[in-house]
Amino acid sequence: MSEKILLKGNEACAMGAILAGCRHYFGYPITPQTEIPEYFAKHMPEAGGVFLQAESEIAAISMVYGAAATGRRAMTSSSSPGISLKQETISTLSAGDLPCLIVNVARGGPGLGCIQGAQSDYFQSVKGGGHGDYRLLTLAPNSVQEMMDLTILGFELADKHRNPVLILSDGVVGQMMEPVSVPEPVTSFPEKPWAAVGAKGRPKNIINTLHLNAAVCEERNRELQAKYKRIADAELRxxxxxxxxxxxxxxxxxxxxxxxxxxxxxxxxxxxxxxxxxxxxxxxxxxxxxxxxxxxxxxxxxxxxxxxxxxxxxxxxxxxxxxxxxxxxxxxxxxxxxxxxxxxxxxxxx
Amino acid sequence: MARTVFHEEFCKGCGLCIEACPKKILAFAEHRLNHKGYQAVDCLRPEECTGCAICARTCPDVVIDVYREAGQAEGS
Amino acid sequence: MEEKLVFSRPEALTDMPTHYCPGCHHGIIHRLVAEVIDELGVRENTVGVASVGCSILAYDYFNVDMVGALHGRAPAVATGVKRGRPDSVVFTYQGDGDLAAIGTAEIIHAAARGENFTVVFVNNAIYGMTGGQMAPTTLDGQRTQTSPAGRDPHLAGHPLRMSELIATLSGPSFVTRTAVNTPARINQTRKAIKKAFELQLAGRGLGFVEVLSTCPTNWGLGAVESGQWVDSHMIPYYPLGVFKED
Structure with missing residues (x-):
């Protein structure tokens, strides 16, 4: 705890995820976040976890959806255009009450934009980048230390509220190097009786976001809004x-x-x-x-x-x-x- | 001796079982609809049923249970 | 006289009536998957991944833990499920619009990686849920709502033969195409699905079972005639058989 080490923001984020008990990372290369998947590629095997380079951003977030559905702490990361690609599933993760962490090391846009850091994904992050009435708990680190600390906090809050959490960073914080105090690993994890792991000795669990009956869909929306209110009341920082x-x-x-x-x-x-x-x-x-x-x-x-x-x-x-x-x-x-x-x-x- | 039990409420009246029955002993009930309004299926000559279960295996809606006498071989 | 129950609803199916149209083969294929799950004794250890299309409500029908995937994403979701819980038995249940159009990348790459789950691919050559539009598997000349004059290969290309395509990859352990329009083929399909599940249990990688199916409503045919159309139109283009077996 006392000794500081010099890290890049992206590395601190990935290291924080492993400290938070994340053992399932699915990603795709895009600048300026690529050190995150690279870190996991090197360090997930020694942590006994899964690093998988997906065929697309869409597949990567879908894999997160699958792993989160089984109750695992799962994560993906990308930069702005890649985060745009993930939005349908991000909406679905929120609608399905699936905790996970999504990291956007944002770059200049719109379109392909540039690879330098920018903050033009604010609307996308907090105003619903995907469809429907949903909210993402969004954390914005301003240092390499916070890239680590907020990543760990993000996993905790995701599990606490059963909601995806977004880290909205940028290419500058992701790429810069600063000394970091490394906290102790998280050792206590919540039970997830809702997870899809096989219906052993209980009725089956369903992870689903389709509600063909409009009245049922509205009731589901009321529940979601109540969840978002709980988050808003408890987690303002x-x-x-x-x-x-x-x-x-x-x-x-x-x-x-x-x-x-x-x-x-x-x-x-x-x-x-x-x-x-x-x-x-x-x-x-x-x-x-x-x-x-x-x-x-x-x-x-x-x-x-x-x-x-x-x-x-x-x-x-x-x-x-x-x-x-x-x-x-x-x-x-x-x-x-x-x-x-x-x-x-x-x-x-x- | 074998017999079939139709869980009629699941039936959609597609007739695939009638077509599949090797003994041709199934037919649409002339004057009976299920609660969904589909024409139900009757076994016309139950004594001829061998319990082969081809009707049940062909049915897309798992309507049919099949019973056989203990010791009776399949399709006999 | 003692009698025994020789055929009834498998435990791995719920007792919810399906929404499928009369004569649609989805119900048969659902039951075969459920029978295999029961037979292998893995119901309490199975996680199914439902897709988008007519089979979207499969999560209600299978009496196992289920995850509903977005359109085309089932193989990627199943990858996450299986990587999350490698000891679970995992299957996807997908139609041809889902797997062979919007989800082509996901199935190709899951197969290329040899992900250790089972894919049940139901091919009825049309988009059923949305009301009968042209699918990637719609046959040349076949009339649909979006190919009203019949599929024109100059405009839409020729239909994809997914089993043949998947079989070129080294990842899958088993690739087969079957049908369920006769009692014998129903039995063969059950065996194929069982084999794919067994290969998964043995850790041998992805099993891909394509099942030719009917869509009486959108084909504009009766249930029995639809079964005959599988013989007369589908099998000539989509031959049955095993395309890969390690």
Missing amino acids: YEEIDTQDADLVLVAYGISSRIALTVKNRARAEGLKVGVLRPITLWPFPTEALRRLAERVKGFLAIEQSAGQMVEDVRLAVEGRAPVAFHGRSGGVMIQLDDVEADVRKLLGR
């Missing part, structure tokens, strides 16, 4: 830094939150009252915290590696109580500190 006296609050997640923190520190050094709110869960989103801050701050600045996606949720939370500005770069181009600083000064009238 965010951090506020120097917001107590802030005039301007920077709102950013993942890699952008690192930029926001640096900008905040520089601003504070100049005596500017700037704080940071960092959502760690993107769904559920820290709506109440933003609303509370909106009562007393002069404004917000949402910072994203996109053309502006999370900013819409900030505006929905604030409901016009305070101005919400946006600073972003899209297509995989990094936000520059000086540009954000200039926006901060302008917003504070300096």
Whole structure:
């Protein structure tokens, strides 16, 4: 625990999965996440687990569906276009109450886009990338340490709520290297009496998401919405830094939150009252915290590696109580500190 | 001596059993529909049934149970 | 006089009436799979994977743990199930639209890997559930809702012979095509399914049993005439036999 090791974000994620008891990984190569399947290819055999390179992204998430249906901690990872391919099954995993972990090391889009890190998959992650009324518990790491910690947490939350969990990372966090404290492996796992493992001494289990009777389908939707409410009530995670006296609050997640923190520190050094709110869960989103801050701050600045996606949720939370500005770069181009600083000064009238 | 028991509520009146019976002793019941409205099947001459179970094996809806006397060989 | 029950509903089938149309062969094939599961004594250790199409509700009909897969994905889902629980007996039950069109990649690669489960592939040369559209297995000249003038090979290509295709791979241990339109063929099909399950139990890899089936409703034929159409139209293009046996 005390000794730190130097890891890439993608490696930390894969290592975290093995520590979390994941022994079933199914994936497909795509940049910039490929170190994840490569890590499993090397280390799953020694952990006694299964690494399988699928024929497609669609097959990989389908294999996760199958392994999760048998109660195993299963996982896949990909980057943006690959995550798009998986969406039908992600909707189905959520509808089928199947816990699993999906990691998106996002890159610039739309289309094939570019292979540099980006945050333009926010809508896809939290607004339903697939069909139907469903929700993904979405965690957004901003460091290599969190790539490991949130992966472990993701498996725990997936099992706790019987819902798929998405790690929305990006190519920068996935590729960068930082020292990491490695926690102890998870040794306690929940019973899964619902799993399809053979109907020995009990009625058969069915994992199914088809409900031809509309009334039954509606009732199933009510149950799902109740589940999503339980998740929203229990699992909101965010951090506020120097917001107590802030005039301007920077709102950013993942890699952008690192930029926001640096900008905040520089601003504070100049005596500017700037704080940071960092959502760690993107769904559920820290709506109440933003609303509370909106009562007393002069404004917000949402910072994203996109053309502006999370900013819409900030505006929905604030409901016009305070101005919400946006600073972003899209297509995989990094936000520059000086540009954000200039926006901060302008917003504070300096 | 053998006999068949039709779980008529499962029958869809497809007639595959009637066609398959080697003794040709099955026929649609003239005046009886099951609860789904399908024409039921009757064994016209039960004494001729050998218990070969070909009707049951051909039936897509597992309608037919077949009984044989203990010791009676299949199809005899 | 003592009598014994010589034929009845297998334990591996639930007592739920199926939604299949009168005369559809799905019911026969379901029962054969269930009989084999009973015969091998593996009901409590079996996980079935249902697909999309007419057989989508198979999860209600088999009295074993069942997982419903998305359209075409059953072999990938079964891969996950079997890798998740290697001691389970795993089978997929798929129609021709599911396996030979939208799920072609999944079946080819599961077969290429020699995944250790059993595939029951029901080929009736049409999309049944959606109301009789052209399938990848629809015969040249066959009329369907989306080939109203008959399948035109210049437009749609020729139908896929999946057993022959799968048999070229080294992964599968057993590839066969059977039918269930006569009592003798029903018996042969049961033996083929049993063999595929036995090979799985022996860890020998994927068994692929293609069963020619009828769709009286969408073919526009009676139940008995549909059985005859299998002989007159399907078997000439889809010959019965064993295509691979290790």
